[in-house]
Amino acid sequence: MQAGSTQTRKADRAAALAAATAQLASDPAVALATAEALLADDADLLPAQLLAGQALRLLGRLDAAIARLSALAERAPAVPAVRWELAQAAAAAGQPAIAIDALELLTRQLPAVPGGWFLLASQYRAAGRTRDGWQADLKGVNGATQDPELLQAAMAMNAGQLDDAAARLTTRDDPPAARLAAEIRWRQGDMPGAIKGLEQVLAQAPGYDMAREFLIRLLVQSNRLPDALA
Secondary structure, eight states, X not given: OHHHHHHHHHHHHHHHHHHHHHHTXXXXXXXXXXXXXXXXXXXXXXXXXXXXXXXXXXXXXXXXXXXXXXXXXXXXXXXXXXXXXXXXXXXXXXXXXXXXXXXXXXXXXXXXXXXXXXXXXXXXXHXXXXXXXXXXXXXXXXXXXXXXXXXXXXXXXXXXXXXXXXXXXXXXXXXHHHHHHHHHHHHTTOHHHHHHHHXXXXXXXXXXXHHHHHHHHHHHHTTOHHHHHO
């Protein structure tokens, strides 16, 4: 009976975690309440601790999120999601030193994941480390060359399936996806949209040289020579 009761309790926890995680984006307060209830029963339940940190960040309770996630990162240094959440909370709170520490470890763990590099680049710049930011942007661009979703979108674009290619990027807002979306708009004949998209890419990732070169080319084609020269 004891074994069956334990298995049932684990299944109930897993179901509660899954439901709360599904609600995280739309109702972080409910997710937080669920996480706290689970932690009252088992304070060492790592997924619930992570969920609580995520919910606190989304609720704007950044100091509390940083405190919780920092403690969790010390306990679970091999879990990339913990450092990612900590970095996002610290970045939102204007604490680049904490974000940089988390992201430097994260990018060593997952060097092929571009999102970590681009966030690290932004935090380097926030800390006045412009050169490091530029290099992190380039590493993010390099990591994106292995992204299967981007590769599929690029293949669709090159095959002339522009609507399909654009649809594959609708949930993405990272610099490589945005650069590819700008190229798709250009191929669809939307020059102003392509230029605006590239300008937004460079505002987010100034070290993205391929995007800058493409923007210059489109500005020249649009006869915006002073802008291209700048």
